[in-house]
Amino acid sequence: MEKLDEAVLVELAVSDNDQRAFSELVNRHQSNLRYSMRQLTNWNEDLADDLAQDTFIQAFKELHRFRKEAKFSSWLYRIGYNIFLQYVRKKQLDTQSIDEDPYTANQLMSSEQGDEDSPLHQKVAKLLAMLEPERRSVLHLLLHRQNTQQEISEIMGIPLGTVKTHINRGRAVLQQKLQGWRETTS
Amino acid sequence: MKEKIDLDLNRLSMPDFGESDTELDALFSDAREGQPALFDDNFTKVVANSLPTKPIRRRKGGISFDLIGAMIGLVLAYFLFDVSRVVSGVLSLVPETLTLSPVHILMALGFVSGMSVFAWWAVENSRA
Incomplete structure (x- = not known):
């Protein structure tokens, strides 16, 4: 089997x-x-x-x-x-919350739960939670599952143009947040 | 000139964040490489116990049967009924003049609204 x-x-x-x-x-x-x-x-x-x-x-x-x-x-x-x-x-x-700082929230969660195995994965999840659900799925499929834009379009049943828009805007939001975290920690 | 405009548009739609762009890809790359194996026998058991017991229906050629039935029905109707009489009968049902009063319009609007609510309810329930 x-x-x-x-x-x-x-x-x-x-x-x-x-x-x-x-x-x-x-x-x-x-x-x-x-x-x-x-x-x-x-x-x-x-x-x-x-x-x-x-x-x-x-x-x-x-x-x-x-x-x-x-x-x-x-x-x-x-x-x-x-x-x-x-x-x-x-x-x-809808866990989207632009005002909330996911890095801080993640730090709090890690210290409270003491989960030593998945802070990286929680961090990524917190970052994705900044995006609306459809955009979140697109970015996950692209950046984690490494699907092509065409594959994402087929999997999610949305037009290719919409996928591209989600990628451009989603990446921009995630990059800005990452930049913010770096500045906070440095 | 056109090329310049296209380039500018590309710049607008694809912002370059340089270092953080690489950082974003690196973060996801780390997550991908360090993805934990979430394997749990209990999870499989829970799924197996929740599966419907009746067999999965495979509608093999279901559409062809429908089509054949419809074709037979059309052929029978063509030979058994006088088409011109049916057509003239249907046409005689159409009124020569039509008067629309506000009450009629309100009734029509009410009907359309009711059908819309019913359609919305049906879609929401089918998702549940």
């Missing part, structure tokens, strides 16, 4: 309703998806895991729509992004 191709696993899950095959897909992709969700939710681990679980469940329900020529991780991320956006719309979770 472990060495089977993803297309075969999808076929087994769809035609034979083989949940073991789908569990194998979960095993292969959970780490990346859970990490991405943490980056999108300002490193809220519980929320990120809930969204990742919802993503896998939704993916299972829509597995018959998966085209074999597509990349499973991209397809999964598309579902995940939609789940994240639905959550934001429903709960009005």
